[in-house]
Structures are given as structure tokens and as C-alpha cells.
Amino acid sequence: MSEIILEGVGVTKRFRGLTATDHVDFAVPKGSIYGLIGPNGAGKSTLFNLVTGYHPLSEGRIVFKGRDLAGMPIYRRNQFGMARAFQISKPFPALTVRENVGVGAMFGRPDRGAQAGRETDRAMEIAGITHLAARRADALTVGELRKLEIARAVATGPDLLLADEPCAGLNPFETDEMAQCLRNVRDAGATVWLVEHDMKAVTALCDRILVIDAGKRLAEGTPSEVVNDPAVISAYLGVPMDEDVAHA
Numbered sequence: 001m002s003e004i005i006l007e008g009v010g011v012t013k014r015f016r017g018l019t020a021t022d023h024v025d026f027a028v029p030k031g032s033i034y035g036l037i038g039p040n041g042a043g044k045s046t047l048f049n050l051v052t053g054y055h056p057l058s059e060g061r062i063v064f065k066g067r068d069l070a071g072m073p074i075y076r077r078n079q080f081g082m083a084r085a086f087q088i089s090k091p092f093p094a095l096t097v098r099e100n101v102g103v104g105a106m107f108g109r110p111d112r113g114a115q116a117g118r119e120t121d122r123a124m125e126i127a128g129i130t131h132l133a134a135r136r137a138d139a140l141t142v143g144e145l146r147k148l149e150i151a152r153a154v155a156t157g158p159d160l161l162l163a164d165e166p167c168a169g170l171n172p173f174e175t176d177e178m179a180q181c182l183r184n185v186r187d188a189g190a191t192v193w194l195v196e197h198d199m200k201a202v203t204a205l206c207d208r209i210l211v212i213d214a215g216k217r218l219a220e221g222t223p224s225e226v227v228n229d230p231a232v233i234s235a236y237l238g239v240p241m242d243e244d245v246a247h248a
């Protein structure tokens with residue numbers, strides 16, 4: 001059985017009367033690409049926010065690299081090997097791509113010197129933006145900005161990258177490039193957990209997928225197990241997916 005890098009047991013979050021995350025269990029295998037899907041309002045962002053430390057848990061526990069994360073603030077989780085790439089990238093507009101990625105490499109470790117330079121180059125290569133190194137961030141396309149966001153997170157040296165809808169709003173070509181970028185992150189040794197609405201991208205990319213609905217765990221398994229699950233079809237997909245995915 002593969003090693004688990006991140007585990008959630010009975011993870012629960014209540015906002016006053018609303019239970020946004022309701023006793024969800026999950027286990028993310030180290031070195032995998034793990035997907036999180038569910039209808040609008042299912043609780044995906046809340047679950048990500050619980051993992052990254054933006055919200056405290058109401059109940060349950062989350063264990064990362066063998067350590068219970070209870071009480072650990074966001075910046076410590078980052079130093080401990082967790083990074084998040086947001087859907088809306090907010091780079092320094094007047095800085096170049098390399099300078100922006102360099103900020104990620106120095107984050108929390110201003111004494112890194114030459115090592116930060118190597119990490120910056122490595123992160124740009126993994127994200128496929130080396131050719132854009134000298135370009136100002138405010139001259140990038142949406143697809144390029146999204147890859148810059150991944151590079152900035154990768155430059156912090158994470159063991160786990162959480163990616164928030166990395167393919168949202170991208171055209172099919174940019175979506176393929178983003179998929180390759182995330183595979184590169186995985187191949188470079190990190191585990192990737194992504195929230196994504198683009199089912200084609202999720203099923204093509206992910207080793208396993210967690211489906212939540214109304215805060216509860218609906219299904220978990222390989223892409224073909226999940227898309228063939230009657231509960232997932234009825235709550236999320238509406239209709240069965242194309243044959244090629246369903247029998248992958």
C-alpha cells in the first residue's frame with residue numbers, strides 16, 4: 001500500500017448553523033495527483049481552507065507528513081511543505097516572471113542566496129515558463145499567469161501543492177499545458193491535490209478523486225470508479241461521461 005502524505009479523519013467545519021464539511025475522511029497517497037470535485041457549494045473550498053489552515057476545524061483531524069496540523073498557522077504549514085496555487089494569480093505586475101518566482105523561492109527563507117536562484121530556475125522549468133523569464137508579469141496571458149502561479153508555489157519547495165481550479169477559464173490548448181505542468185510538479189517529487197470543475201482534465205490527470213456533495217464524502221476512487229458511481233452520476237455528472245473516460 002502506498003504511503004499517505006495527507007490524511008483527514010472526520011473532518012468537519014460548521015459555520016453557525018451550516019455544516020460545510022461533514023465528517024469527511026480522505027487519504028492522499030504520496031506522489032499522486034489527487035482530485036477534489038463536487039457541485040457548486042459542495043464544500044470544496046472549505047475543505048482546502050481547512051487543509052491550508054485558513055479555517056480551524058470544528059471536529060476531526062488532519063495529519064500531514066505524520067503530524068497533526070491542529071493549531072499550526074498557515075505560514076508554518078508552508079514552511080512544513082505545503083503550498084497553495086490560487087485560481088486568480090496576484091503577481092507583482094511590474095516585476096518579471098523570474099523576479100516573481102524568485103519571491104516564492106525566498107519566501108520565509110530570505111537567507112537562501114544562490115540556492116534561491118537555483119530553485120527559481122527549477123520552478124520555472126517545471127511550470128514550463130523558462131522562455132518567459134524576462135517578461136513582465138503584466139504582459140502575460142491568462143494561461144501564462146496560471147503557470148506563473150504554479151511556479152511561485154513550486155519555488156517554495158512544497159511536498160504537497162494544492163491547486164485551486166488550475167484549468168478554469170483556459171482554452172483546450174492551455175488546459176493541456178496546465179495538465180503537463182501539474183504532471184511535471186508530480187514527477188519532480190511533490191504530491192498534487194487539485195479542485196477542478198473540468199471533468200475531462202480531472203479524469204485524465206488524477207490518480208484518485210474525492211467527490212463531495214453537501215459537505216459529505218460521496219465517493220472516492222480511481223477516475224473510472226468515480227465516474228461510473230451511480231451516486232456521483234446522479235448528484236454531480238447528471239449523465240454518464242463519455243465511453244473513453246468511463247472505461248479508462
Ligand SMILES: Nc1ncnc2c1ncn2[C@@H]1O[C@H](COP(=O)(O)OP(=O)(O)OP(=O)(O)O)[C@@H](O)[C@H]1O
Pocket residue numbers: 015018020038039040041042043044045046047
Ligand atoms: N466563511 C463562511 N461563512 C459562512 N458560510 C460559508 C463560509 N465559507 C463557505 N460557506 C458556506 O459553505 C458552503 C460550502 O461552500 P464552499 O465555498 O466550500 O463550496 P464549493 O464547493 O467550493 O463551491 P464552488 O464550487 O461554488 O466554489 C456554502 O453553503 C457556503 O455558503
